[in-house]
Amino acid sequence: MIYLNAEVVSGLGEDTFWTWFKREFPSSLFENPERFQNNDVVMRYSTLGFLNKVPVKSVALLWELLPEMKIVFNSNEWDGKLNQIYHCAKYCTYRVVASPLAKPYYSQFGTVDIIPIGVNTDLFRPMNAKNELRDKYGIPRNAKVGFWGGTTHPMKGFGRLREWASEHPDIHWVIVWKHEQEASNMPGASNFTLVGQDMLAELMNCADFMLCCGMLKPFYMVEWEAMACNLPVIILDGTQKDFSPSQNPRDDIFRLGWDRSSVKKTWASYLEQRGITW
Known part of the structure; x- marks a missing residue:
């Protein structure tokens, strides 16, 4: 089973990565169970920190740009949230970023994989009107x-x-x-x-x-x-x-594989290679 841990599933009712993933990978759920099984995986948004005492595989979705923001603006304003993000990156089994430009900020925690978030190209398209x-x-x-x-x-x-x-x-x-x-x-x-x-x-x-x-x-x-x-x-x-x-x-x-069809294939392959059933 895949358990989706989002900070916000859909703020304005929009079809986000989370709602799309739940639809395309039917074995996924938003709530966490009382007890995980060995073949379960948690896909966790990084600002939530690491879900402690979970004897399963976990994927840190490192989509926030706070590490770069800290450098660009030379500010400690986001350190609390950054600590959560780094905790998630450090202790999750796997780490995923959406852009190769974000990869260096997390390489200290282990292997970092790149998977696009995906764009709904059926909705966002030229309309010729x-x-x-x-x-x-x-x-x-x-x-x-x-x-x-x-x-x-x-x-x-x-x-x-x-x-x-x-x-x-x-x-x-x-x-x-x-x-x-x-x-x-x-x-x-x-x-x-x-x-x-x-x-x-x-x-x-x-x-x-x-x-x-x-x-x-x-x-x-x-x-x-x-x-x-x-x-x-x-x-x-x-x-x-x-x-x-x-x-x-x-x-x-x-x-570049940012369309949702390509992203689904990428995620399916990524999960299968790690023995995760979807």
Whole structure:
């Protein structure tokens, strides 16, 4: 049996990795049993720390970017959560990251494997209805439109977005905020909050490109989703990322195995190689 230990299964009812994995691997459960069997495995989100006294195999899902954030911002703000993450990485049987750029932060704890989180390429796709969607959301038909999604947290680069936008006043922006209380109106922008995945995909399809201005190296999930919609990518300052997107970044998603079909095969092989029945 596979036991899924998530911090948040689905905050807004969206189809996350967790809900997708539960659907695709039917033997998995969200709750932990009173007693584990020897062939069980726990897939544990790293911020939860290690589940003590579990005589089974465990996989630490090391998706948080806090180790890099600590270095970039030279801050101790996240040390409490980092201790939990490192505890999970140290004592779990296996360790998994989504990006090779994150691997060095955990190699001290043992072997680190790379498995993409996966993008729903059936939902996040080119829709070929730009004018209709712009009309639907009140976005000018004839404008050049950029997309950005995130929060006001410094790692997301909103300040860099504002600076770049001021240098390109001809661009209209579609900005999607994760948290309503953080939403900041910006001149020349259409701001949206509490957006479901269906609406998010449509808003991405209103844009002509995506601006990647985060302070950390790996692409954020919203950026992978925008690339699945085939939005061309502008990366500020030549920052090293997981890869250099082509003019058709949706093709890159499949080439790199970030589509869910490929990710399922990768996880199935990964589990089978470790004697885990799914």
